[in-house]
Amino acid sequence: MGGDLGPRSVVPACVRFLQRFPGAELKLFGPHDLLSSLLTEQQKSSLATRLQLVDCEQEITQECNPIQAVRHKRDSSMGRALQALADGQVQAVVSSGNTGALLALSRSILGTIDGVRRPALGKSVPTERGSCFLLDLGANIGCSAEDLLQFARMGIEAQRVHADKCELKVALLNIGAEAHKGTEEIRRAAELFESDPEINYAGFVEGHDIFTGCVDVVVCDGLLGNVAMKSAEGVIRLMGQKAFTIEDKTPFKRFFGQLAIKLLRKWRTQVEPSRYNGASFLGVKGNVIKSHGGASSEAFYRAMITAKECADADLAARLGDAMARLQARVSHQ
Amino acid sequence: MGGDLGPRSVVPACVRFLQRFPGAELKLFGPHDLLSSLLTEQQKSSLATRLQLVDCEQEITQECNPIQAVRHKRDSSMGRALQALADGQVQAVVSSGNTGALLALSRSILGTIDGVRRPALGKSVPTERGSCFLLDLGANIGCSAEDLLQFARMGIEAQRVHADKCELKVALLNIGAEAHKGTEEIRRAAELFESDPEINYAGFVEGHDIFTGCVDVVVCDGLLGNVAMKSAEGVIRLMGQKAFTIEDKTPFKRFFGQLAIKLLRKWRTQVEPSRYNGASFLGVKGNVIKSHGGASSEAFYRAMITAKECADADLAARLGDAMARLQARVSHQ
Secondary structure, three states, X not given: OOOOOOHHHHHHHHHHHHHHOOOOOEEEEEOHHHHHHOOOHHHHHHHOOOEEEXXXXXXXXXXXXXXXXXXHOOOOXXXXXXXXXXXXXXXXXXXXXXXXXXXXXXXXXXXXXXXXXXOEEEEEEEOOOOEEEEEOOOOOOOXXXXXXXXXXXXXXXXXXXXXXXXXXXXXXXXXXXXXXOOOHHHHHHHHHHHOOOOOEEEEEEOHHHHHOOOOOEEEOOHHHHHHHHHHHHHHHHHHHXXXXXXXXXXXXXXXXXXXXXXXXXXHHHHHXXXXXXXXXXEOEOOEEEEOOOOOOHHHHHXXXXXXXXXXXXXXXXXXXXXXXXXXXXXXXX | OOOOOOHHHHHHHHHHHHHHOOOOOEEEEEOHHHHHHOOOHHHHHHHOOOEEEEEOOOOOOOOOOHHHHXXXXXXXXXXXXXXXXXXXXXXXXXXXXXHHHHHHHHHHHHOEOOOOOOOEEEEEEEOXXXXXXXXXOOOOXXXXXXXXXXXXXXXXXXXXXXXXXXXXXXXXXXXXOOOOOOOHXXXXXXXXXXXXOOOEEEEEEOHHHHHXXXXXXXXXXXXXXXXXHHHHHHHHHHHHHHHHHOOOOOHHHHHHHHHHHHHHHHHHHHHOHHHHOOEEEEOEOOEEEEOOOOOOHHHHHHHHHHHHHHHHOOHHHHHHHHHHHHHHHHHHO
């Protein structure tokens, strides 16, 4: 029920997903009549065995704060979906609803993985050579060096799901590459990263390096990661908007302009966030994927693919193993 | 002598600038023979009265740290140019050299404006409706609420140079729009902004809002501003790179692809940083403009235009007045 478009983006994405993956099954949480009205009779009959509508009247609005969500909204579509994940009925949950509520309900209903100090939100973003996993995207602010170390370990596991590489290079987001730059926590984190045998530490990187492909995992405080991701989204939107408002006066130029805009749109989809939609909430006991609130049906479908990849790779279990290894190492020191 | 291209971007930009502004005069600091070799005989004779080459052998490399610069590099091209500004021989200095050295030498040679706690680096960036002034871009990290209040006052004066508007809306960059979001310093700054009669405070904004035009000045800690600006630059570069590597197989598509790339380049120049090149170092006694290190000749020319606008508006003096008013208000409380 979340996001700007609600079920109007989710339901078509589900139909497409089931058609693409014949072995997949979906549970769809929300008001039964509303969800049902968005499916054709033909879809209902052909997908009946694999698409289950789970009737929920309650929903979580954007105004709902995390505490209210945990106290009063466990029967919402979001709460019921997470409960199904906790009960092992499903292997991953995708939501484009209220982020704060999703994170709070995930922690409360699923619980955090043993040893995880603060679960983090992270996402694979496009680069010139492939992808890069950026975390935290805003679940936590005021992160300590120890928090950032856990993010690094979790980010490596998450990026392994998306990138087929052995040695993933890990970096810390900072104001410059030199060792003396940044806050004390960032510099302390650099020391922890350097001495961690499971981290192939590549040093500090700056904002633009997120997109060059020079590293595979970029770790930062949630305030920084949120600003980095949203600034990048903002400038892409600006570029699209500028492209559509420039008026070329001759009919000849207008004609080619239209064709060019089509190609530009195609290129934009290669780098814009919706193409890489689906942030993973790492550190809770289950695969929880946050889709962008403004997600189109296409973008929601991408988030479902991300969820499937995480479920197929059993990411939540891998994170549990990684955290257990880290715990063992820390207690051994 | 700074930036990736050094005098090869600066000298052509200077020639263009003098041709465009017949009343302008320039002093160019660097090794005389090198600078001279980049000018044609015709340029030398026609511009002789307005373009003065000031011979400096010493230069500041990217590796030089701010302390070294202040202690040992006052006779560098950068140091000599700032000294000319301090002496009133010039009205503004533009450099694409080492940022840390430029800021440290500016403070040391020019001095800070009375009452300014920490000078800040800020810049006008393109938006859907015009421009927005973002500061601090990385001169300061760990800013207090009081620092951010000064940045706001200075940002308003700087944006008035670029935007012809009476009431400029000022916002704080944060992780979300809700009042409870962000760090304690950001929330405390919000209280200071709200009670300041010279600030038309519009609340918290997120990264993408920098580019929508919903506000005119966005204030933040230097770490955040640096990450916001560099992430935006990175994704624009990525988009250009993706456009140039996508191969369309049919000759028909290749043909339109070429046309589209031309249009894309044109659009990119409207939003890319070089179009809005030139960050102002606000709070020192003089107009100091930092050009992007990767600036082309076109981009360096833009930074010179920014410098001219600041000099014409006597921005450094206006900042002095604004700070005096703020001081009077604070001491009155």
